[in-house]
Amino acid sequence: MARTASLSGFPEWLPQERLVELHVLDTLRKTFELHGFSSIETRAVETVGQLLRKGEIDKEVYGLSRLQDDEGEASRSTTTDKADKADPNALALHFDLTVPFARYVVENAGYLAFPFRRYQIQKVWRGERPQEGRAREFTQADIDVVGDGELPFRYDVEIALVIAEALSALPIPDFRLRINNRKLAEGFYRGIGLTDTAGVLRSIDKLEKIGEGKVAELLKSELGASDEQAALALKLATIRTEDTSFVDQVRALGVTDDLLEEGLSELQQVIEAAVQRAPGKVVADLSIARGLDYYTGTVVETVLVGHEQLGSICSGGRYDALASKGNRKFPGVGLSIGVTRLVSRILSQELATATRAVPTAVLVALNNDDSWSAAQDVAAQLRGRGIATEVAAKAEKFGKQIKFADRRGIPFVWFTDDDGKHQVKDIRSGAQVDADPASWSPSEEDLHVRVITA
Amino acid sequence: MARTASLSGFPEWLPQERLVELHVLDTLRKTFELHGFSSIETRAVETVGQLLRKGEIDKEVYGLSRLQDDEGEASRSTTTDKADKADPNALALHFDLTVPFARYVVENAGYLAFPFRRYQIQKVWRGERPQEGRAREFTQADIDVVGDGELPFRYDVEIALVIAEALSALPIPDFRLRINNRKLAEGFYRGIGLTDTAGVLRSIDKLEKIGEGKVAELLKSELGASDEQAALALKLATIRTEDTSFVDQVRALGVTDDLLEEGLSELQQVIEAAVQRAPGKVVADLSIARGLDYYTGTVVETVLVGHEQLGSICSGGRYDALASKGNRKFPGVGLSIGVTRLVSRILSQELATATRAVPTAVLVALNNDDSWSAAQDVAAQLRGRGIATEVAAKAEKFGKQIKFADRRGIPFVWFTDDDGKHQVKDIRSGAQVDADPASWSPSEEDLHVRVITA
DSSP states (O other): OOOOOTTTOOOOOHHHHHHHHHHHHHHHHHHHHOOOOOOOOOOOOEEEHHTTTTSSOGGEHHHHHHOOOSSOOGGGGGGGSSSOOOOOTTTOSSSHHHHHHHHHHHHGGGGGOOSEEEEEEEEOOOOOOBBBTBBBEEEEEEEEEEOOOOOOHHHHHHHHHHHHHHHHHSSSOOEEEEEEEHHHHHHHHHHHHHOOHHHHHHHHHTTHHHHHHHHHHHHHHEEEEOOHHHHHHHHHHTTTSSSSSHHHHHTTTOOOOHHHHHHHHHHHHHHHHHHHTTSSSSEETTTTSSOOOOOOEEEEEEEEOOOOOGOOOEEEEEEEEEEEETTTTEEEEEEEHHHHHHHHHHTTTOOOESSSSSSOOOOEOSSSSGGHHHHHHHHHHHHTTTEEEEEOOOOOOOHHHHHHHHHHOOOEEEOOOOOOEEEEETTOOOOEEEEOTTOOOOHHHHHSSSEEOO | OOOOSSSSOOOOOOOOHHHHHHHHHHHHHHHHHHHHHHHOOSSSEEHHHHHHTTTGGGGGGGGEEESSSOOOOOGGGGGSSSOEEEEEEETOOSSOHHHHHHHHHHHHGGGGOOOOEEEEEEEEEEEOBBTBBBEEEEEEEEEEEEOSSSSOOOOHHHHHHHHHHHHTTTTSEEEEEEEEEEEHHHHEEETTOOOOOOHHHHHHHHHHHHHHHHHHHHHHHHHHOOOOHHHHHHHHHTTTTTTTHHHOOOOOOOOOOOOHHHHHHHHHHHHHHHHSSSTEEEEEEEOOOOOOOOOOSSEEEEEEOOOHHHHHSSEEEEESSOOOEETTEOOOOOOOOEEEHHHHHHTTTEEEEEEESSSSSSSEEEEEGGGGGHHHHHHHHHTTTTEEEEOOOOOOOOOHHHHHHHHHHHOOOEEOOTOOOOEEEEETTOOOOEOOOOTEEEHHHHOOEEEEEE
């Protein structure tokens, strides 16, 4: 089953692989809805102005232009020679679901009840160099809660717990939510006299990639940090605890700052709740920075244990200033699961498989070419009880029809003889029994395709 | 709820509208899977060469280019100034799901079991002028069966019946599948001496738009038809029957041709089965031509009765030559439901609505600020039985918490007093009763959001 995508960075699944993806998507949807999140979708395109509002990410955006734009009816955006980042009205594909969601909230604020809880499962596109775990087209599954004016911190705690529950329900290895808080980090940097806190965060974000030594040099050369300041900033980033003991470890560094205190208290609340309600799934990890600069408090990345090199499979955090309408602010907190990254890993390592390749449980065989309509009647009866059924298209020899079912992975073949006597054969065991189309059912296990972990 | 999309042609739904769309999508998926169709998705992009292989439609295609393409690592396609239809390797968004499916079948032929039955529900994009029923981004739900080398005609019959069943399960007005056959039409034109049969079809396709007189003129001026030939071609297009009597009506026109006979026989089989298995849902309509030229036999359009001006809500047909790999041919037959067109109509005319605006059935109120964790325990018990539940974020006055539930459309509020006594209130009736979180459930009607027709 290992195939190469015909277009690098644009993965496509075979039908039996898609069943695994569908199982992941269905499981996420069910968990999100059980927690009261509403489904929405936003259009795939945003204006370039909207997408680049927060900067930093323009390199990854796919712009759109109509191939044959000669009708004089195009909007201004498509009359340029090229989808152009200089034209804020040009259209481009969204690169995440948070920025479009913020735009949706502002546009529809008059129709939504706040705090607004939504989940959103859609494709996003980034023109990055494709590599393992990094595609150009991929599916994200996001949950967010957005408030009108204010949003209680408790939602930061809740979002982390919902995601831990959702991930626990998937056929994936054990995972860890690594949580930090921007206020904690920024307050700390301020407290030691480094005022360009965003700059420090950006350097710290490179820790896993370039190592401590080089980050220290960056802090000194680019941000004017002293040896001591650089050492303290790095020291903070080494703190990682499974309980709230990080608080004492930070305090032991002897830095005082109001924002730092606020961040410590917030992170403490998240970790406290997680220790109780999602034990072993969450760690306080003060190295987590998150590149995107719209986060203002809680920040989260998630690793699969034993698959750390895959990168974060679920990220996000608190953003207090992403969406606003005049003086009205819509603070939010949310997390985004990298569905394609997870499914790719499940498939490539065969962590889970579908019990069969097709939804079909029963193939109704044809006794002769005139029996197609009678076979459809049998099929309709079975479908009426939720049994996925197809009818053979040709009255080939029974051996051939059985082979057809076998090749497609259909477990049962139904026969009706000229006298109207019905039998059903389990082609895996060969057992064939009399059966009534009005009452026969396969076992629970065979009724629907299931996805089972290896 | 009537809102204008902020970007013309890119509709977005409010959460309660999305529930209607989800119901439509879930219903289609369930029907398709009951009939043994496998889910697949294809990437949103194809190469321009692939998309324009069959010509005619380049005006509608959105090309892609990376906004900031300065890294020297881009594929050849993105190094041009503009997504360019002259460059067959350039990327563009797909405009339907049939062409991508054909490409997918050819690429994955070695991994698929034929005849391959698939459904595919995805967004497609067309850069057309937006108008009622015609968006630039919209969702299609397709089913197709593709064979390897040959595909029995019976699948043409089956596909029509599956679609009739799927549409019947939706909260939409009555509908009619209008079915014709290209072989019938082309054989007839050939039989009366008009050899540019594709040209005649293109003219006939304009019948509803420009009327008989102008089509006759087109046939004469552009295709060299005589008065009599034009009259006969138009006469054929007026035939419309709910049973197989169209056969005699065609024969009465006195034209003989082998291909015509083949087409008559095929269409007769479809109509015969439909009269029996989907009575009243299907008509033989010999005016149906379908613009796209990859169809080779059965062609279908579908109207909502009383909403004919909306255009076809489900179209497709037989294509014997869309997909091939060397000498290997993959003939197919399929139909595509215009989900966005249907959902737009359902919403704008309020043909169906969701019983509530959110998935949540129960809000667990907070007695005081320290009761959040205990409230989460109650919520977890309810969720364990499939009851969608959220927990209040703040211990406001009960009246305020009830108002919060009311504003969000949540029917039940759960209270736990300081002694651990539980009660649940139906905020619609005001009835409040003792309840055990380990066993209480709402009625079947309130358990999940349902979509009901007006």
